[in-house]
Amino acid sequence: MSLLRKVKNAFLLRFPMEKNKTKRIISFWEKGGPDFGYFKAADQKGWVDTFWKKDSVFYSLFQQLNLESVLEIACGAGRHSLQVASRIQKLYLLDSSAGALEIAREKFNGYPQVTYLHNPEGLGIPREMLPDGSVSTVFSYDAMVHFEKECVDAYIKDSFRVLKPGGLALLHHSNYDKNPEGIFSSNPGWRNYMSWELFTQMAKASGFRIIESKTISYTSENSDRITLLQK
Numbered sequence: 001m002s003l004l005r006k007v008k009n010a011f012l013l014r015f016p017m018e019k020n021k022t023k024r025i026i027s028f029w030e031k032g033g034p035d036f037g038y039f040k041a042a043d044q045k046g047w048v049d050t051f052w053k054k055d056s057v058f059y060s061l062f063q064q065l066n067l068e069s070v071l072e073i074a075c076g077a078g079r080h081s082l083q084v085a086s087r088i089q090k091l092y093l094l095d096s097s098a099g100a101l102e103i104a105r106e107k108f109n110g111y112p113q114v115t116y117l118h119n120p121e122g123l124g125i126p127r128e129m130l131p132d133g134s135v136s137t138v139f140s141y142d143a144m145v146h147f148e149k150e151c152v153d154a155y156i157k158d159s160f161r162v163l164k165p166g167g168l169a170l171l172h173h174s175n176y177d178k179n180p181e182g183i184f185s186s187n188p189g190w191r192n193y194m195s196w197e198l199f200t201q202m203a204k205a206s207g208f209r210i211i212e213s214k215t216i217s218y219t220s221e222n223s224d225r226i227t228l229l230q231k
Helices: 004-015 020-028 038-042 045-052 058-063 098-107 148-160 196-206
Strands: 069-073 090-095 112-116 135-140 165-175 210-218 223-229
Touching: 004 020, 020 148, 038 045, 045 058, 058 165, 058 210, 058 223, 069 112, 069 148, 098 112, 135 148, 148 196, 196 210, 196 223
Parallel strands: 069 090, 069 135, 090 112, 135 165
Antiparallel strands: 165 223, 210 223
16 A cells, blocks of 8 residues: 555544544544543643733733633633633533533532533534623633634524623634635644634624724734624
8 A cells, every 4th residue: 555545544543533523523523533631731830821821912811801701612622711710600511412511510520500502513602501691701611712613604603693782702713714624634733614704794794893803823824813702
């Protein structure tokens, strides 16, 4: 077997080729999936500090949020909410990975204010899980950067739905506007296709007002944005 064929076969073993793009992405972080070990690596202090050190743009914008009732979208194993859980009165952790939520349950043992929401479809926030106007804040860090644009749109719409009037959504999303029909794992930092113009259109169409947005050179120049929206 040629070296090229061996490399190609290894690639196919590691990267699922599910036709549905959203399902393909979900499969990466399923228990036993090709990149489930990501959660352990992402818990390392250096990675977490990128978001939670006091001089971080993520931390600065987070200070504007009302922590009465908070939903974290795509929480994974809960590394971000864990940084502020003691300040949150009611916390909802939403993820498509049952395995990741198992890890989160271990981390949040002793936090009675936490509710775990498993949505294996990974597309929006089911109404039966969270009713309209039920939270003061929605946030998502280091996850939405990988989502397909249809998935981002679904989460924006449902974030508007579950927020109370005046509530805020702080979303860390891709700003990578190349390779629109390609596979996210082929892009730098696994950033999926998203442009600022498209994100703005989605947010405004859902009813949001854009409070602030900052460009971040995370995995490549201007690869990401962090955007604060208000209902």
